[in-house]
Amino acid sequence: MLAQALALMFAASAPPDPAAGPVPPATVSPLEVLKPPGKPPPPDAKLDMPTSSDDADTRFVFWPATAYQARYDGRVTLRCLIDTHGLAEHCDVASESPTGHGFGRAALEMRPTLKLTPPQGPDGPVSRVVNVAVQFTAPEFQHIGGMMLGRPLPMTAVTLLDFPQWSAAPTFDDLAAAYPAKADGGDGYVVLRCVVLHSGEVHRCGVIKEDPEQREFGAAALSLSSKFRVAASLTKPPQHSELWVNIPIRFPTRQELARRAVTAPTWVDSFDARHVPKLFPPEAVASGVTSGRGVARCVVGPDGALTDCRPEPGSPDGLGFSEAAVKLASAMKMNLWSADAEPVEGGVIDIPIRLNLKPDAD
The missing domain is CATH 3.30.2420.10 (TonB)
Structure with a gap:
């Protein structure tokens, strides 16, 4: 090619x-x-x-x-x-x-x-x-007898959208449905290059990376392209040029896919750090504890917001740190496609948050 x-x-x-x-x-x-x-x-x-x-x-x-x-x-x-x-x-x-x-x-x-x-x-x-x-x-191209040996690369000037924010993206269910039969349960990785329309939809997608090949991962990735939509605020490129985006898609093993664990989120919104001292657990204050680590286990909603958050064991446990982490996590929101090229909607994520009664000395 x-x-x-x-x-x-x-x-x-x-x-x-x-x-x-x-x-x-x-x-x-x-x-x-x-x-x-x-x-x-x-x-x-x-x-x-x-x-x-x-x-x-x-x-x-x-x-x-x-x-x-x-x-x-x-x-x-x-x-x-x-x-x-x-x-x-x-x-x-x-x-x-x-x-x-x-x-x-x-x-x-x-x-x-x-x-x-x-x-x-x-x-x-x-x-x-x-x-x-x-x-x-x-490149070194030689001209012999009026003919040039070697073919220069055809050049196309583009505006490439780095780190896109998605308003829509495939879900874990979509990824599972597109998983190719020829993959025999193994994992795969594909990168699509697509043109971004003003509506945020992507079209004219092509496969620029497929690993491994001959397992139909490329075709599976192309079937998912219609489910991506770029946030409207990013669809107007400078200089009225054509806007392109690279979309990495990782197909995990079926066993890994079934866990639906989100491990590499890209955060687009978070809690206000000024509110953290107000949420420091009174149980910890009464026990003389000035620092602790809480863990909230949450489900990622359709817009990337964290929902159904529940406290997990904290450190020290039983002093309200994880309950405070749940309140803080409810204000957090992630991009709809993870940094490791997977869906996040419907996935489960653990959010560890350290709370200090006093600011760190440094």
């Missing part, structure tokens, strides 16, 4: 701000942004960006148009949070050379297509920050 290069314009949305609300420690691993080092850190994985349509294994790649036309080489190191499924939930540019030509931005747009062997801990896969080296090698 011929490769197509995407000449990037500014995306229509920005990455979610980690400081916008509390981050439940059991469900989200925030990525610390460090100052880029003087030289690229050693890579844990490498990605070579294709330069020619003769690279038949690549369906879509991202190249800065001016750099491609000027035949500039580029090298980028991404610092990515790789989850237990091997997916890059978040990436930052750790180093870029040369700067000012768009190589870092182009490398970041490949994030959804990254699927690595997940890091291993003593008890199995773990989430970890790794370095991914992305190499952009300038």
Whole structure:
């Protein structure tokens, strides 16, 4: 299949701000942004960006148009949070050379297509920050006898919507219904590239990543595309250009799918931290306890809000910390598609919240 290069314009949305609300420690691993080092850190994985349509294994790649036309080489190191499924939930540019030509931005747009062997801990896969080296090698086309050897990448200028907020998305039931028979119970991963209409609906979707192939995961993902709808506030791109979005879809094993556990939410709304001291449990105050951890177990509603929250054992238990966590969790709301490419509606999530009677010393 011929490769197509995407000449990037500014995306229509920005990455979610980690400081916008509390981050439940059991469900989200925030990525610390460090100052880029003087030289690229050693890579844990490498990605070579294709330069020619003769690279038949690549369906879509991202190249800065001016750099491609000027035949500039580029090298980028991404610092990515790789989850237990091997997916890059978040990436930052750790180093870029040369700067000012768009190589870092182009490398970041490949994030959804990254699927690595997940890091291993003593008890199995773990989430970890790794370095991914992305190499952009300038094309070399030879003209012999009036003919050019090698086929340049066809360029398409696009506005790509990063970190979309969804007003509608497939549910766990939808994912289970679309699960392909040829998969034999195994898991799969697909990335769709779609055009976003002003209504928020997506169309003209194509598969740009499928792992493994020949198991019909791509066809299953395409059958789900009509259930996605982008929030109306994000459907008007700058410069009146065509708006595209990448949609990662992970098909877990049937056993995992049946659990309906939400483990990597993207929060879009949270509680007001100023209300936390008012909810500190009086039972704890009477016992002389000034800090505790409560846990609320909730079901995700159709709009991403947390519903049916119930207290789970806290620490220390029996002093009202989990009951306070339930009240706080009821104000939280998540995006309708998770950071690990799964549904959230109808899923179950545990929300651990620490409450302190006095602010931390630091």
